[in-house]
Amino acid sequence: MKGWPLTFALAAVFALCVGPFYWLAMAATHGNSEIFAETPKFYPGDQLGANTAKLEESIGLVNVLGNTLFVAVVQTLIAIVVALLAGYAFAKFEFRGRNAFFVLLLSTLVIPGGVTIIPIFEMMNDLGLIDTFPALILPNLTVPFGIFLMRQSLLAVPDELLDAARVDGAGELRVLWRVVVPVMRPVLAALGVFLFLGAWNDFLWPLIAMRTPEMFTLPVALATLQAQARTDFGQVMVGTAISSLPMMILFLILQKQFISGLLAGATKG
């Protein structure tokens, strides 16, 4: 009996956190005038199809979703590999410049993103890459936090495990593929989820780097649509729901990886 007041308090907080998502899902099924009616709608309407069709017409929903997914997947996969390789080198090998590079890498963590964005923009502009996918993907492939996370996790892997494989005659690539990758799988998944979330939601850089609506990612397309005067909000709500939904589903399936990925960002820093 003792726990009920606290349970109710937590349920109220839960409602505050999840309520807006429920309301968003409902709003996506109503027309513009109903969304801006005096009483919020807490039941589904019949405008979901019409809203989605309008959204497809105004931003090219399918194309924009494809762009977002492509960029997020490619960027995440490459960044994980880069981080794993570098983290492995930092954790398990001696090489010249190791400590200096590691310190430099970590020191970039305290520099605000605003510092690098202008030179990177000029660089991409000079290379003629503005409005192309490489402009979005290239700057995000070396993730200092990811490298740090990989290094910390690999430090906990005993050297004997690697040496045992070497004694058995395995070459270095085989050790990497057959020993390091399998033991690192949970950390790789956590980092992957974390990076994918970041890439899927990324806004400022795609906003600056992309010019034509055909190249927009979903957040950029949505923000542009919302900024237009007299925008029909039914379609904006559908777009917003679509941009949040994959993360919610992924989160429900991969709860553990999500939480350890996000916690790693905080507690290992």
Next chain:
Amino acid sequence: MTLTMTREAATERGGSPRFRRPLVTRRNIPYLLILPALLGFLCFKAYPILAAMYISLTTGAGAARSFVGLDNYVRLVNDPLFWTALWNTTLILVVQVPIMLLLALLLALGLNSSFVRLRGLWRLGVFMPSLTGLVAYGVMFSVILSKDSGLLNWLLGFVGIDAINWLGTPFWARIAIVIALTWHYTGYTAVIYLAGLQSIAKELYEAAMVDGAGAIRRFWSITVPQLRPILLLTVVLSTIGTLQLFDEPFVLTGGGPDNSTLTISLYLYQNGFQYFDFGYAAAIAYALTLIVAGFGLVQLKLTGGKK
């Protein structure tokens, strides 16, 4: 025995392909492993950081770029809008971070209490806001906060509070930013605290109970000291994050009304990518770096050196 001999013999003769030295050896592998990260670091971290320093000392762009020394920084110090942005950022920081951290701690204590039912479900729910992309949540909040038809004013109507013009008046626009930030990050911070709470050894509490310490005593003598590193960490992370606050004012208020929600990062963006004054924007970026680094140093002092 025979196997060793054949292997040695093979090596001596120059070896069959099977015994040739592999391309990747224990000696060269670290350099190969580090190469992609090094390239990315040089092109997209080291070079831009140095280039931004140079750009901040120039004016114009491309061929028209000219060196002006510290002019941009002099202009910055004399720019009332920069001070407005700094003031707004500080104000939001001072109000929002303590509120959020306190709420998060209470939430984590609740989620950690063994009396509570359905703990997993509540934890799941409070974590969800931190998954929302900034644009998505900006869109959601701009409608939720709308004056005449927003969810929030509708709810406030039940307790007899008149409709508030959230995004249209300087005072309430700041409060709206604080509310949105708090909604977004409290659950995330609570989950961090929860992980900290769960790593505190149960024996400490048991021993304290044997000694007759009450719940409040146990909280102050065990929970708070044990949680101290994580508490400090979240203070620093939230502070640094809020100092760089950009997305919420960008999507909710555009910095208005009357520049009441203009933040440093938003001002940087406006100068760089609306007025294309790269030199000045880079100077703002470096000023922001100094401010963030200053807080970092204070943190280092507080936690007594590196971890």
